[in-house]
Amino acid sequence: MIATLSEWVTRHAGWVVAGVVALTALAAASLVDWPERRLAIDIDPAIGTLLPAGGEAQAYLKRVERIFGQSESVVVALYPEDVFAAATLTSLAALDRDLAALPYVQSVTSLASAPLMRADGDTLDLGAASAGEGEALAQAARANPLIAGTLLGAEGRATALVVALAADYETDPGGQAAMAGIRAAVDAAFADTAGVRVTGPPAIKAATVEALMRELTRLVPGILVLVALFLLVAFRSARGVLLPMATIGIALVWVLAVMSLTGRSLNLITAIVPPVVITVGLAYTLHLLSAYYRVRRAADPAAAAVADVGMPLLLTGATTGSGFLALMLSPLAPIREFAWLSALGIGFSVLLSLTFLPAMLRLFACHNIGAPPGARLVRFGSSWLAAFNVRHRRRILAAGGVLMLVALVGASGIRVGTDYVNGFGESTPVRQDFNRISGDFGGATPLSVVLTAPAQGSFARPDLLAALDELQRWLAEQPEIGSVTSLVDYVRTLNRALNEGDAAAYAIPDNATAVKQLLLFGGGDTLESLADTGLRHTQLKVRANVSDSAAIGALVDRIRDRLATLPEPLSGRVTGTPVLLGNVVDDIASGQIVTIGAALLVVFLLLSALFTSFSTGALALLPNLLPVLLYFGALGFSGVTLNPTTSLIACIVLGIAVDDTLYYLARFNNDARRFASESRATVSALRAVLRPVTYTSLALIAGFLMLTTSGLQNQVQFGALAAFTIAVAWLTDVTFTPALASGVKIVTLWDVLRLDLGRAPQDSIPLFADLKLRQARIFALLSEIQQSPAGERVIAEGDEAGDIFVVIDGELRVWVEREDQQVELQRLRRGAVLGEVGHFARRRTANVDAVTDVRLLRFDSDDLEQLRRRYPRTAALVFRNLNRIQAQRLAEATRRIA
Structure with a gap:
C-alpha cells in the first residue's frame, strides 16, 4: 500500500500539488467574513463554556x-x-x-x-x-x-x-x-x-478576548519563525525550510477552516490548537525529510522516502491521534473540541507529509541536497549511547523504575484547581483591578447562598429570619468572604428607617405580620434581589475575596456542611458560576484516570497489534508510561495545579512520545534481523533514528517553550510542562528504550505481513500444521531465516549442535562419509525438518549440503522458550508438531532396523 502510494504521488506530483493548493485556497477563503471584512473565527472567552451543558447544577x-x-x-x-x-x-x-x-x-x-x-x-x-x-x-x-x-x-x-x-x-x-x-x-x-x-x-x-487575540497574533507567527530558524539550522537549505513550513501552514489553514465551517470558536482551551498543530505537525515533516536525506542518492528519493517511513508515519499518526482523542471522554465541551480538532490537525499533517511534501520534493528536484550537518557527531553520539545502553542495561532499567516510584510520590501531592484572574500577569490591569476592588469592597467573586422553605411567606417568620441572620454571621466569619448581604439586613434597615433612625429599632420585628408590612412598604429592586415575592426563597449575596477554584471549593464545602445544620423546615444550597467551575475542575481531576486510562488502553492495543503480542505491546508501552508518570510527579512537586489546561498534557505527550519509540523499535527490529546481533542493532538503530528523534523533540520543545512567553498563565504552564515532558520522553527513547529492547526479539506487524514462507505453509510444512498463517509467520520471525547458495555446506558431521532447521525452499542432500566414500542418506525438500537429532544429542551426526539455493528456518531452544513465553498457544502447537515429526522419524528408523 505504501509503495503504491509513494509511486502514485511522485508520478502525479503536479496534480497532487495543484489539488492541495486549490483546497487550501478554498479553506483560506472560508476563514474570512467577507461582508464584515474580518476573520470568520470568533473568540469566546466565556467561562461558562467550560461548564458541561445541561447539568443539574447549571440548571x-x-x-x-x-x-x-x-x-x-x-x-x-x-x-x-x-x-x-x-x-x-x-x-x-x-x-x-x-x-x-x-x-x-x-x-x-x-x-x-x-x-x-x-x-x-x-x-x-x-x-x-x-x-x-x-x-x-x-x-x-x-x-x-x-x-x-x-x-x-x-x-x-x-x-x-x-x-x-x-x-x-x-x-x-x-x-x-x-x-x-x-x-x-x-x-x-x-x-x-x-x-x-x-x-x-x-x-x-x-x-480574555483581548489577551487571546493578542497571544494568537503573536504566538502563532512567533512559533512559525522559531520553526523556520530551527529548520534552517538543522538542514541549512532554503528548501529544507520552505517545504516543511508550507506543509505545516497548509495543515493549520485546513484545521482553522474546519473550525470556521463548523461554527467553533477559540476559547481558553481551543486557543492551544494552532500551536499544537504547528509543533506536532513539524515532527512528521522532519521524519519525512530525514528519510529523504538518507535515500537522497536513490533513483527516486521522494518515493523511496515515503516507502521508508510511510508505514511508521501512519502508525505514529494513529497513536498520537489516539492520545488526543482520549480527551473526548472529558466532561468539558472545549476539551472535547480541542481533542478532535488537534487529532484532525495531526491527520492533515500526516496526509500532507506523505503526499504534498514528497510531491514538492519531486517537483523541485531536490536531488542535490547535501548531507545535513552534524553527521559525524551523530555517528559518534549514537555509538557512544548504544554502548552505554548495552553496558549499563540493568542500571538504566533500575533507574527508570526508581524514577517511576519518585514520580508516584510527587503525584500524590497534586493539587486540583484553576484561577482565571491570577492567570493574567501580575502587572496586567485586569488582575490589578480585581485585587484592588476585592480588597476595597469585600471581595469580587460572587456566590449565592439560597435558602428555601416549604410554605409561602416563610421568610416573614422571625424565627426563620433569626436562623438566616445566624447563617449570615457565620458566613461573615469565614476568611475567604469579604461581605454578605441578606434579607435580614433589608428588614432591619427598613425597621430602623420607619422608627426615625432609632438605633434600637435596627432589629427583626417580633412577628411575621410586622415583617410583611415592612416589606410591603419597602418593596423595590433591592428586595427582589434578596427574596422572591412569595417569601419562600431568599438569597444571601456573598462576595469572596479569593478567585482560585481550590480555595472556593474548600469554602463551598464548609458552607454546605453549615447548611446541613439549618433548622427545619429550611434547606439551603450554594451556587454561582465559581461553584460550577469548581465542580468541573473536580470532574477533570477524576476524569484524568478515565482519559489517561483510555489513552493507555488504545495505545497499548495499537502497540500490541503492531508487535503482534500483548506482552511486547506492554513492553513498548513502558518507555512511554515513564514520561507521563514523571509529568504527574513534576506537577505535584512544582505546585502547579491540575486544571483544564494542564489536564491535556498527559494524553498529548503519551500520543507524541510513542512516536519515537515506534521509530526506534521498528528500526531496531529490522537491524537485529539483518545483523543477527542485538548489540549491533542497538548501534545502527540509534544511528538511524537519533537525528530525526532529536530534531523532532527539539522542535516540539522549542514550540511548546514559546508558549511560556504568553501573558496567560494557563498557556505558560501548558508550554513549560509539555516541553519538560517531551524532553523526558526524548531522554527515555535514547536510553531506556534501547536498554529495554536490547534483550528482546521483536516482531512487527509489517514483518508478519511481508514475510514470505511460500504458499500455504501450514499445509505444506509439517511443523506448521494447524497453525494459522499469522502464527507461522510469527514463529518464523522469532527464529531466523537463513539463505544458503547451492553447494554450501549447511551442517558438518561432528560439529556441536544447537539449531534445528526447516526447509522453506530448495533441496538439500544428507550424507555421511564411510570408508572414504560419501553415502547419501536422503534428499530433503520443502517442509523437511533437519538437525533435531543433533539438537538433542548436542553433536551433528551427518553432513548436509545445499543442492540448490535454499531458504531455511533456523531456531534453537532459546527461540522455543521465547515463543512459549510470548505466544503460548502457538508454542503448544509447534511443540506438538515437533514431537510428531520425531515420532515419525523414530518409527521409520524402527522399520528400517526391522
Missing part, C-alpha cells in the same frame, strides 16, 4: 437567576478625592443614567440610585439622596449594610457602580461590545477626576 443556577436576577455583573470602582462631594455625586448620577442607556445593560446600582430608606413622616422614602446632601448621604450610606462594603468601600474613600448585563450579552453577536461601551462611558465621566478600576466576570471575559 439550578439558571432558576436562581430567574428568581433573583443575574448573579454576575460589572463592578466599576471610582476613587475621587471626595466621594460625597456635590460634583462627584452629580457626575456619578450622570454616569448612572448613561450606563443604564447602553445596550445589554439591565440595571445600574450606585450611590446615586441606591435607596437610602429614610422615613418622611408616616411614609418611607426609598429614593436616592441628592447631590447637595453630602454629609447626610455619607452618614446614611455608612450606616446602611446594603451600601457599606458594596457601593461604598475603602473606609469611604471609594465608591462603586454595579452594572448588571442582560443574560444574552454573551450569546448575542453585539454583546461582545458591551464592555467597551461601559469603559467608554466611565472614562468620559471620571477618567480625569478619579482613579477607575473595573472588574467582574464580564470584564474578565473581555480581557
Whole structure:
C-alpha cells in the first residue's frame, strides 16, 4: 500500500500539488467574513463554556437567576478625592443614567440610585439622596449594610457602580461590545477626576478576548519563525525550510477552516490548537525529510522516502491521534473540541507529509541536497549511547523504575484547581483591578447562598429570619468572604428607617405580620434581589475575596456542611458560576484516570497489534508510561495545579512520545534481523533514528517553550510542562528504550505481513500444521531465516549442535562419509525438518549440503522458550508438531532396523 502510494504521488506530483493548493485556497477563503471584512473565527472567552451543558447544577443556577436576577455583573470602582462631594455625586448620577442607556445593560446600582430608606413622616422614602446632601448621604450610606462594603468601600474613600448585563450579552453577536461601551462611558465621566478600576466576570471575559487575540497574533507567527530558524539550522537549505513550513501552514489553514465551517470558536482551551498543530505537525515533516536525506542518492528519493517511513508515519499518526482523542471522554465541551480538532490537525499533517511534501520534493528536484550537518557527531553520539545502553542495561532499567516510584510520590501531592484572574500577569490591569476592588469592597467573586422553605411567606417568620441572620454571621466569619448581604439586613434597615433612625429599632420585628408590612412598604429592586415575592426563597449575596477554584471549593464545602445544620423546615444550597467551575475542575481531576486510562488502553492495543503480542505491546508501552508518570510527579512537586489546561498534557505527550519509540523499535527490529546481533542493532538503530528523534523533540520543545512567553498563565504552564515532558520522553527513547529492547526479539506487524514462507505453509510444512498463517509467520520471525547458495555446506558431521532447521525452499542432500566414500542418506525438500537429532544429542551426526539455493528456518531452544513465553498457544502447537515429526522419524528408523 505504501509503495503504491509513494509511486502514485511522485508520478502525479503536479496534480497532487495543484489539488492541495486549490483546497487550501478554498479553506483560506472560508476563514474570512467577507461582508464584515474580518476573520470568520470568533473568540469566546466565556467561562461558562467550560461548564458541561445541561447539568443539574447549571440548571439550578439558571432558576436562581430567574428568581433573583443575574448573579454576575460589572463592578466599576471610582476613587475621587471626595466621594460625597456635590460634583462627584452629580457626575456619578450622570454616569448612572448613561450606563443604564447602553445596550445589554439591565440595571445600574450606585450611590446615586441606591435607596437610602429614610422615613418622611408616616411614609418611607426609598429614593436616592441628592447631590447637595453630602454629609447626610455619607452618614446614611455608612450606616446602611446594603451600601457599606458594596457601593461604598475603602473606609469611604471609594465608591462603586454595579452594572448588571442582560443574560444574552454573551450569546448575542453585539454583546461582545458591551464592555467597551461601559469603559467608554466611565472614562468620559471620571477618567480625569478619579482613579477607575473595573472588574467582574464580564470584564474578565473581555480581557480574555483581548489577551487571546493578542497571544494568537503573536504566538502563532512567533512559533512559525522559531520553526523556520530551527529548520534552517538543522538542514541549512532554503528548501529544507520552505517545504516543511508550507506543509505545516497548509495543515493549520485546513484545521482553522474546519473550525470556521463548523461554527467553533477559540476559547481558553481551543486557543492551544494552532500551536499544537504547528509543533506536532513539524515532527512528521522532519521524519519525512530525514528519510529523504538518507535515500537522497536513490533513483527516486521522494518515493523511496515515503516507502521508508510511510508505514511508521501512519502508525505514529494513529497513536498520537489516539492520545488526543482520549480527551473526548472529558466532561468539558472545549476539551472535547480541542481533542478532535488537534487529532484532525495531526491527520492533515500526516496526509500532507506523505503526499504534498514528497510531491514538492519531486517537483523541485531536490536531488542535490547535501548531507545535513552534524553527521559525524551523530555517528559518534549514537555509538557512544548504544554502548552505554548495552553496558549499563540493568542500571538504566533500575533507574527508570526508581524514577517511576519518585514520580508516584510527587503525584500524590497534586493539587486540583484553576484561577482565571491570577492567570493574567501580575502587572496586567485586569488582575490589578480585581485585587484592588476585592480588597476595597469585600471581595469580587460572587456566590449565592439560597435558602428555601416549604410554605409561602416563610421568610416573614422571625424565627426563620433569626436562623438566616445566624447563617449570615457565620458566613461573615469565614476568611475567604469579604461581605454578605441578606434579607435580614433589608428588614432591619427598613425597621430602623420607619422608627426615625432609632438605633434600637435596627432589629427583626417580633412577628411575621410586622415583617410583611415592612416589606410591603419597602418593596423595590433591592428586595427582589434578596427574596422572591412569595417569601419562600431568599438569597444571601456573598462576595469572596479569593478567585482560585481550590480555595472556593474548600469554602463551598464548609458552607454546605453549615447548611446541613439549618433548622427545619429550611434547606439551603450554594451556587454561582465559581461553584460550577469548581465542580468541573473536580470532574477533570477524576476524569484524568478515565482519559489517561483510555489513552493507555488504545495505545497499548495499537502497540500490541503492531508487535503482534500483548506482552511486547506492554513492553513498548513502558518507555512511554515513564514520561507521563514523571509529568504527574513534576506537577505535584512544582505546585502547579491540575486544571483544564494542564489536564491535556498527559494524553498529548503519551500520543507524541510513542512516536519515537515506534521509530526506534521498528528500526531496531529490522537491524537485529539483518545483523543477527542485538548489540549491533542497538548501534545502527540509534544511528538511524537519533537525528530525526532529536530534531523532532527539539522542535516540539522549542514550540511548546514559546508558549511560556504568553501573558496567560494557563498557556505558560501548558508550554513549560509539555516541553519538560517531551524532553523526558526524548531522554527515555535514547536510553531506556534501547536498554529495554536490547534483550528482546521483536516482531512487527509489517514483518508478519511481508514475510514470505511460500504458499500455504501450514499445509505444506509439517511443523506448521494447524497453525494459522499469522502464527507461522510469527514463529518464523522469532527464529531466523537463513539463505544458503547451492553447494554450501549447511551442517558438518561432528560439529556441536544447537539449531534445528526447516526447509522453506530448495533441496538439500544428507550424507555421511564411510570408508572414504560419501553415502547419501536422503534428499530433503520443502517442509523437511533437519538437525533435531543433533539438537538433542548436542553433536551433528551427518553432513548436509545445499543442492540448490535454499531458504531455511533456523531456531534453537532459546527461540522455543521465547515463543512459549510470548505466544503460548502457538508454542503448544509447534511443540506438538515437533514431537510428531520425531515420532515419525523414530518409527521409520524402527522399520528400517526391522
